[in-house]
Amino acid sequence: MRMRNKPWASPFLESMPSTVIQNPKQYASLWKQKLGCTILHVEIGSGKGDYWNTMAHMYPDHGWVAIEKDRNVAATSVKKHINTLLPTMVLINQDAKDISEWFTEGEIDVLHLNFSDPWPKRGHSKRRLSHSDFLKVYLRLLSFTGQVVMKTDNAGLFEFSCEEFSRNGFILAQMSVDFRRTDHPEDAITEYEQRFLDLNQPIYRAIWRKYL
């Protein structure tokens, strides 16, 4: 997600040290201790933070780390939810390509990829968050029973991801080609997702586990 430059973004993010983590490396292996949880969720590409905020309130005893590389988007997401922030919610305003430095092996329980950029051009496939380069890192960071949960409206990205996960040591634990045709009170619907539902477009969703 891109938005116009907000001059207040950097000072605002710096003014929120309990939520916005400036040096995530320092918490490698310590995230659960820091957030007071036994189950650690990480969302890559948290955008406006609706999923992060809603899920953190639905599961208040879990830890929720949002990663959003765009400074303006990250600042907007924290501002939007400033009155509902919990001690279990933190945000990293950096590029997830460095994620392997911020978490240690087996530290993450659930990795969320919500409506990620599909990077539709073949030459850009390495930028997709489900490219095998990322999957190899996820495999290492996920706990023994860890999982990756993906939701997307983009058929091409979903197809690519299903093939890529299958080839890279994951098994498909759950898959839906129209996730919202049945009720799922356990999972938050974001504003962005609601737009597709209003247009009667299917939401694709999959959960992968490590091949044990």
Place this chain on the structure above:
Amino acid sequence: MRMRNKPWASPFLESMPSTVIQNPKQYASLWKQKLGCTILHVEIGSGKGDYWNTMAHMYPDHGWVAIEKDRNVAATSVKKHINTLLPTMVLINQDAKDISEWFTEGEIDVLHLNFSDPWPKRGHSKRRLSHSDFLKVYLRLLSFTGQVVMKTDNAGLFEFSCEEFSRNGFILAQMSVDFRRTDHPEDAITEYEQRFLDLNQPIYRAIWRKYL
């Protein structure tokens, strides 16, 4: 597929011994020799035989074994295509639950499941052609580089199948949640499939390979 009883079905099927195989066991390990091919396709649930007939003409140097358990449907399919039957096309009018007796280990190159009965009730899941009981048999009958190709209009069956194959030693080589949004001249569109396309409904398709 069910249809009303046709008294002519049995005598007709018996009158076509070069196409309709009465005792498939006798060809176990000999199918490629019998059909004069190096690549053996098997379609389980061939219905009216449109896919069987069209694909056999598109790939005339491959062998095409259709399996249809309903006697009336099987007879109708042979009759429908009686003027275009090839020596590479045979039909088995028996229940595929016995398929492991008809083929030997590694004999099948491509297994086709087209618009199979979804058996939507949970208690009937064992009847689905992608139930793990069947997948274990397919694994054994498929060649080293063999594949299973599934097409369906049924979201529930597709989701079940993707999960079931993933859990049972297959990798997802190709997947599409809307197969006909791009041209696929390599694959026949049947009358049945065309009906869904006319209604603008997606065709789901996947190709699985053995986990090597």
